Amino acid sequence: MKTVVHNELHFGGRSLLRENAYTRLLLQRLRRHESMPAEQLQELGRQYLYRSLQRAVRLPAYRALGRDFAAHEAEQVLRAFPLVDKMTLLRAPELYYPHGGRRLPWQSVGKTSGTTGTPLSVVRSCQSVLMEQAFIRRHWAWAGFGPGLTRATLRGDMVADVAQTRPPFWFWNRYERQLLLSARHLSEPYIDAIMARLAQARPYLLQAYPSTAYTLALYLAKRGRRLPIPYVFTASEPMYPHQRELILDRFGCRIMDMYGMAERVAFATECEYGALHVNPDYGHVEIVDERGRPTADVGFVVGTSYHNLAMPLVRYRLSDRTRWKPGRCACGRAFPMIEPVSGKFEDAITGSDGQAVSPSVLTFAFKGVEHIDKSQVAQVGAAQWEIRLVPDVRFSELDREKLLRNVRQLVDAHVAVRVVLTSELPNTAMGKFRWVVNEMR
Numbered sequence: 291m292k293t294v295v296h297n298e299l300h301f302g303g304r305s306l307l308r309e310n311a312y313t314r315l316l317l318q319r320l321r322r323h324e325s326m327p328a329e330q331l332q333e334l335g336r337q338y339l340y341r342s343l344q345r346a347v348r349l350p351a352y353r354a355l356g357r358d359f360a361a362h363e364a365e366q367v368l369r370a371f372p373l374v375d376k377m378t379l380l381r382a383p384e385l386y387y388p389h390g391g392r393r394l395p396w397q398s399v400g401k402t403s404g405t406t407g408t409p410l411s412v413v414r415s416c417q418s419v420l421m422e423q424a425f426i427r428r429h430w431a432w433a434g435f436g437p438g439l440t441r442a443t444l445r446g447d448m449v450a451d452v453a454q455t456r457p458p459f460w461f462w463n464r465y466e467r468q469l470l471l472s473a474r475h476l477s478e479p480y481i482d483a484i485m486a487r488l489a490q491a492r493p494y495l496l497q498a499y500p501s502t503a504y505t506l507a508l509y510l511a512k513r514g515r516r517l518p519i520p521y522v523f524t525a526s527e528p529m530y531p532h533q534r535e536l537i538l539d540r541f542g543c544r545i546m547d548m549y550g551m552a553e554r555v556a557f558a559t560e561c562e563y564g565a566l567h568v569n570p571d572y573g574h575v576e577i578v579d580e581r582g583r584p585t586a587d588v589g590f591v592v593g594t595s596y597h598n599l600a601m602p603l604v605r606y607r608l609s610d611r612t613r614w615k616p617g618r619c620a621c622g623r624a625f626p627m628i629e630p631v632s633g634k635f636e637d638a639i640t641g642s643d644g645q646a647v648s649p650s651v652l653t654f655a656f657k658g659v660e661h662i663d664k665s666q667v668a669q670v671g672a673a674q675w676e677i678r679l680v681p682d683v684r685f686s687e688l689d690r691e692k693l694l695r696n697v698r699q700l701v702d703a704h705v706a707v708r709v710v711l712t713s714e715l716p717n718t719a720m721g722k723f724r725w726v727v728n729e730m731r
C-alpha cells in the first residue's frame with residue numbers, strides 16, 4: 291500500500307510536469323524543425339549555439355574568451371573552446387559549475403550512472419528538463435504515438451520493492467496511460483504475472499533498455515510465445531545484433547533506438563527508415579579522433595548543450611564512438627545521420643592480437659548455444675576473456691563446448707577463454723546491464 295501511494299504521488303506529479311499546455315507547445319515547435327531544409331536548421335543551430343556560448347563565457351573556465359562576439363560567429367568561437375570530459379569537470383568543479391557549484395532551489399541535478407567510473411552531477415534548469423521531454427515525445431511521434439495511446443515502460447524505475455514476491459510488479463500510471471513494469475522482477479517466479487499484465491495493457495509502445503526488452507523476449511521464446519507490440523523504443527545501452535533480432539522476432543515490432551546521455555549534450559534518434567539521426571536542434575555534435583581533430587572515420591562523440599543554460603557544457607567529449615553517415619534519408623528529414631553508437635570506449639575488449647573486437651563479432655560465440663539465461667563477456671587480462679553464464683537447468687557440457695568452439699572458429703582462435711557459471715549477473719544501480727566489460731584496467 292505504501293508503494294502504491296508513493297507511486298501515485300511520484301508518477302502523477304511527474305506527469306503533471308510533463309503533460310501540459312506548455313510542453314505541448316514545445317513539442318509543436320520541435321515538430322516544425324523536421325521539415326526545415328538543412329540551411330535553415332544550421333541557422334537555427336547557430337542561434338542556439340550562440341545563446342549557450344554567451345552563457346558559458348560567464349563560467350570561470352571560459353571567462354578569458356570574452357563575450358564580445360556575434361551570433362554569426364558562434365561556430366568560429368566554438369573552436370576556441372578546448373575539449374573537456376568528465377574528468378575535467380570532476381577535477382576542477384569550481385571552473386565549470388555555476389555559482390561555484392552551489393545549486394539554486396529551482397534547479398535540478400542529474401547524475402551520470404557511473405557505469406564506467408565516478409558519477410558526475412550536472413545542474414539542470416527547469417526549461418532543460420521540459421525540453422528533454424519534448425525531444426523524447428518528438429521521437430515517439432515518429433512512430434505515430436501521442437496522447438490517448440498506451441505505453442509500457444520497462445526501465446530502471448523503482449515501481450515495486452525488490453523484496454516483493456507477490457504481484458503487482460507494476461504500476462498503472464493513469465495520468466499518462468503508462469504501465470510501469472519492475473525490471474527487477476524479470477525472473478522466472480514473476481515473469482508470467484508480468485507477461486499477463488503487459489498483454490492485458492496492449493501497449494502501442496514499449497520503452498525499454500535493450501537488455502530488459504531482450505530478457506523479456508528470451509522468456510517469451512522459452513515459452514514459445516509472442517507478444518505483439520507495434521513499437522519498442524530502446525535507449526541508455528548499446529544494442530547488440532542478437533538482442534535486436536530476438537526483440538523483433540518476439541514482439542513483431544519496429545525498434546526505434548535512441549542515443550542520449552545524462553550530460554545531455556547530444557541526442558540521436560532512429561527514424562522509420564532505420565537511420566540514426568542526430569537532432570540538430572538539441573546540441574552541437576562533432577566526431578573527433580584520439581587527438582581531438584574532426585574525423586570522417588570512427589571517432590569520439592563531442593557535444594555542446596543547447597538547452598541547459600543553467601550549466602552549459604561546451605565541447606564535452608564522451609567515450610561513445612561512432613561515424614558520420616553521408617547521404618540523405620528516405621524519411622526526408624535533413625537531420626545528419628550517424629552509424630549506431632558502439633559501447634563505451636572503456637568497455638571495448640581486445641583479442642589475442644591486441645586489436646579491439648566488435649561486440650557484434652562477439653555475439654557469434656553464442657550462435658546456436660542454448661540453455662543460457664544471461665551472459666556477459668569480460669576481459670580479465672591481455673588476451674584473456676571470461677565468459678560468465680547464468681545457465682538454465684538444461685545447460686550441459688555440450689553447450690559449453692559449443693560456445694568455446696564458436697569462439698575459436700568465429701571470433702578469435704588464440705584468445706584464452708574461461709567459462710564461469712554463476713547464479714546471478716547483477717545490473718547496475720539503475721537497472722542497466724553491461725554485456726561487454728573490460729576489467730583489465
Ligand SMILES: [Zn+2]
Pocket residue numbers: 561562563564565567619620621622623
Ligand atoms: Zn530518416
